[in-house]
Amino acid sequence: MDWIYVPFPVKPENLKAAVEGLRALGVEGVNVTIPHKEAVLEYIDDIHGTAAMIGAVNTLKFDDGTVRGYNTDASGCLRALEEVTSVEGSSVLILGAGGAARACAFQLAERGASDITILNRTPEKARLLAEDMADKLGFEASYGGYELIPGSVKSADILIDTTPVGMYPHTDDRPLVGAELMHEGLVVHDLVYNPQRTVLLREAERASAIPVSGIRMLLYQGVEAFRIWTGRDPPLDVMEDALKRALKGD
Numbered sequence: 001m002d003w004i005y006v007p008f009p010v011k012p013e014n015l016k017a018a019v020e021g022l023r024a025l026g027v028e029g030v031n032v033t034i035p036h037k038e039a040v041l042e043y044i045d046d047i048h049g050t051a052a053m054i055g056a057v058n059t060l061k062f063d064d065g066t067v068r069g070y071n072t073d074a075s076g077c078l079r080a081l082e083e084v085t086s087v088e089g090s091s092v093l094i095l096g097a098g099g100a101a102r103a104c105a106f107q108l109a110e111r112g113a114s115d116i117t118i119l120n121r122t123p124e125k126a127r128l129l130a131e132d133m134a135d136k137l138g139f140e141a142s143y144g145g146y147e148l149i150p151g152s153v154k155s156a157d158i159l160i161d162t163t164p165v166g167m168y169p170h171t172d173d174r175p176l177v178g179a180e181l182m183h184e185g186l187v188v189h190d191l192v193y194n195p196q197r198t199v200l201l202r203e204a205e206r207a208s209a210i211p212v213s214g215i216r217m218l219l220y221q222g223v224e225a226f227r228i229w230t231g232r233d234p235p236l237d238v239m240e241d242a243l244k245r246a247l248k249g250d
């Protein structure tokens with residue numbers, strides 16, 4: 001395909017001009033990343049359902065002058081989990097309450113998780129996320145601080161760590177959950193993708209839990225964005241190889 005994907009560093013004060021310029025230039029679409037995922041909503045004409053509730057987008061599609069916004073972090077998280085388990089009817093524990101936690105929480109609630117618990121270093125932020133889910137989705141999530149981790153892991157089917165703990169170069173950080181708290185068959189999804197086998201996922205292996213690397217979510221958010229822009233499904237193996245090579249710095 002005769003397409004090109006290039007980075008454009010954009011200063012916050014230039015965001016509006018950047019979106020208008022991209023539209024005027026006839027660009028098919030872009031990914032949007034930190035720190036613009038929320039601010040860019042102001043310049044979008046049509047926001048895809050879940051993205052509107054999450055309040056953040058990472059993918060724009062320019063459609064005959066209409067700017068459409070999507071959150072493929074959310075769908076990427078779901079697809080990564082559904083490679084190994086069914087979210088519907090599952091009990092989910094989310095650690096962290098930032099942007100990635102929001103995307104995962106709304107998506108998994110919509111998918112039919114039976115219950116969701118959100119625990120955060122700053123419990124107040126977990127409370128705000130749970131209240132937002134109750135307002136927008138009518139879904140009552142539990143929330144609190146990390147002292148609730150031991151009891152919450154015990155009753156969870158799926159554990160998602162959305163914090164940067166264990167991310168390069170802090171690869172030997174103490175994980176928020178150790179093997180002694182995990183049980184066999186627990187799905188452990190660490191959103192950190194560098195390294196691919198994080199300290200949390202090593203603990204999951206020790207506990208005979210099911211580790212899911214953040215690279216799966218990263219891959220699937222890209223796959224979905226590609227499909228939104230081109231209308232075509234990309235070859236997964238080619239994208240996966242390219243991603244792994246890029247992460248290794250090849």
Ligand code: NAP
Nearest residue numbers: 096097098099100101121122125162163164191214217218
């Ligand atoms: P964010 O909005 O900054 O949120 C980070 C969350 O982690 C906050 O809840 C924060 O708690 C908590 N936290 C930060 N440092 C911590 C520590 N040392 N111990 C315990 N908790 C800590 O960031 P984000 O955008 O959600 O991204 C979070 C992680 O997900 C990053 O590592 C990012 O690379 C990864 N991510 C991966 C993908 C993927 O495709 N795999 C996609 C998106 C994000 P406080 O509220 O107390 O500050």
